[in-house]
Amino acid sequence: xxxVLKHLTPLACAVALTNxxxxxxxxxxxxxxxxxxxxxxxxxxxxxxxxxxxxxVEKKVPDPVTGELPVAPxxxxxxxxxxxPFQHSNMAQAxxxxxGIRAIVNRFVELNTTDPRIDAIFRNQDIVRLRRTxxxxxxxxxxxxxxxxxxxxxxxxxxxxxxxxxxxxLVENLQKAMREAEVPFAAQNRFLAKLAPMDKDVVTR
Numbered sequence: 621x622x623x624v625l626k627h628l629t630p631l632a633c634a635v636a637l638t639n640x641x642x643x644x645x646x647x648x649x650x651x652x653x654x655x656x657x658x659x660x661x662x663x664x665x666x667x668x669x670x671x672x673x674x675x676x677v678e679k680k681v682p683d684p685v686t687g688e689l690p691v692a693p694x695x696x697x698x699x700x701x702x703x704x705p706f707q708h709s710n711m712a713q714a715x716x717x718x719x720g721i722r723a724i725v726n727r728f729v730e731l732n733t734t735d736p737r738i739d740a741i742f743r744n745q746d747i748v749r750l751r752r753t754x755x756x757x758x759x760x761x762x763x764x765x766x767x768x769x770x771x772x773x774x775x776x777x778x779x780x781x782x783x784x785x786x787x788x789x790l791v792e793n794l795q796k797a798m799r800e801a802e803v804p805f806a807a808q809n810r811f812l813a814k815l816a817p818m819d820k821d822v823v824t825r
Contacts, residue, residue: 689746701768702818705761712764714807724797725755731793738789773821781825
């Protein structure tokens, strides 16, 4: 038994020690086995196992400039924004231009990530990227001079499991963010009407 345990990896040892057939394996570890365990690079100074390393999990590193996590390549297109922008209107001005739109988006994201009804949707998302692409989308649709570079609505939401109730909460939070920014009520309704057809791609269950 000692000879077998001597050649086990930290992961295999962890599994072996949970097997009733290996009961007492720790008591049988001799000086040589202790030296092997001590020198194993898969454990840190405290002796804990780096499970991500053991299972080959690749850690995503944020971009040093943008702070965003890397994503798989995709084709960009204005059509990905989900609707055509307003044209020859004062919608951009009603939302305060790019600065006003950015403030509304930041508040909207804050409301969503702290709303107990829907915060789980955003828990494992790249919030830095979300703020940027949502700003681009709103800015593009409001004809405020931006290009949208994010994914299409179906691809962006397919793994989020958004329900109709979740969408209603999102709309409520957007309305609150627009009210706080003192966007005229008529402009709010026009913008919500522009976004409404996207629900077929956003709601997935």
